[in-house]
Amino acid sequence: MDAAFNSCAKIVQSFSYPSEILSLSQRQPICSKSPILSLRPFLDDTGLLRVGGRLEHSLLPFGVKHQILLPRNHHLVKMNIQYVHLKLFHASFQTVMAEVRPSLWIPSLKGTIRQLHRVCVTCFKNRAIIA
Secondary structure: OHHHHHHHHHHHHHHHOHHHHHHHHOOOOOOOOOOOHHHOOEEOOOOOEEOOOHHHHOOOOHHHHOOEEOOOOOHHHHHHHHHHHHHOOOOOHHHHHHHHOOOEEOOOHHHHHHHHHHOOHHHHHHOOOOO
């Protein structure tokens, strides 16, 4: 499952961040106007775009230190969030965010999870106010 997800993530990244991947693969700096420049992205051994940062010097596993970077509004991201939401039995957005964040870096993750949480029929029914 992880290998399949990584392959899908690589395809999504190639459509969402083509100039950044091209620059990094040629060992050139990323354009200064890139929206992901502040995340210090890099390509790992398999060609996945990952985020860098201060956690680089920690003792955490590689996948937790350097999460896979995915765009906010892609269908793969929304499917993954919905899967985690259902796997955790319709958990709150904070719990879903805590489960997603160690492996994936999604800009504006909180807003995306809230958006998907609002349209969940089961969660909507559980929020009902009884007068």
